[in-house]
Amino acid sequence: MQGAEEGPFKQASGFSVATAEARNLRDLRNRKYGQPVYVSSDHPLARKGQTATWEKFNVRLAVVKFKDGTVLGYDPADLLLPTRFEDGQPVFEFRTCEWCRATFPLTQQEVQQKKDLARCPACQES
Numbered sequence: 809m810q811g812a813e814e815g816p817f818k819q820a821s822g823f824s825v826a827t828a829e830a831r832n833l834r835d836l837r838n839r840k841y842g843q844p845v846y847v848s849s850d851h852p853l854a855r856k857g858q859t860a861t862w863e864k865f866n867v868r869l870a871v872v873k874f875k876d877g878t879v880l881g882y883d884p885a886d887l888l889l890p891t892r893f894e895d896g897q898p899v900f901e902f903r904t905c906e907w908c909r910a911t912f913p914l915t916q917q918e919v920q921q922k923k924d925l926a927r928c929p930a931c932q933e934s
């Protein structure tokens with residue numbers, strides 16, 4: 809749906825962690841600029857697996873800034889949310905889906921319950 813990501817949205821008051829409803833920046837309804845994210849896209853490959861902060865939306869891309877100052881645009885679905893914060897630092901815990909090989913973040917609740925999710929939420933639904 810064109811334009812869905814471009815309109816105004818409510819700014820969140822704090823940074824978000826992964827929940828059952830929102831595990832990436834696309835699913836997150838209220839976002840705060842500077843939100844820490846994990847880049848799961850491999851374009852470019854050198855940036856895959858790095859963490860960055862979300863700066864803004866540019867057309868339908870979420871623009872993120874890396875620690876070295878580089879700014880790149882991504883599909884917001886490829887920007888994963890942290891599992892939790894420790895001393896203000898994002899902590900990311902992931903699983904790889906055994907069906908589609910997508911990387912997805914666990915929620916803090918899933919970590920505590922030691923839930924071993926073999927499939928990503930999208931594949932669990934199908």
Ligand SMILES: [Zn+2]
Pocket residue numbers: 905906907908909910927928929930931932
């Ligand atoms: Zn999957």
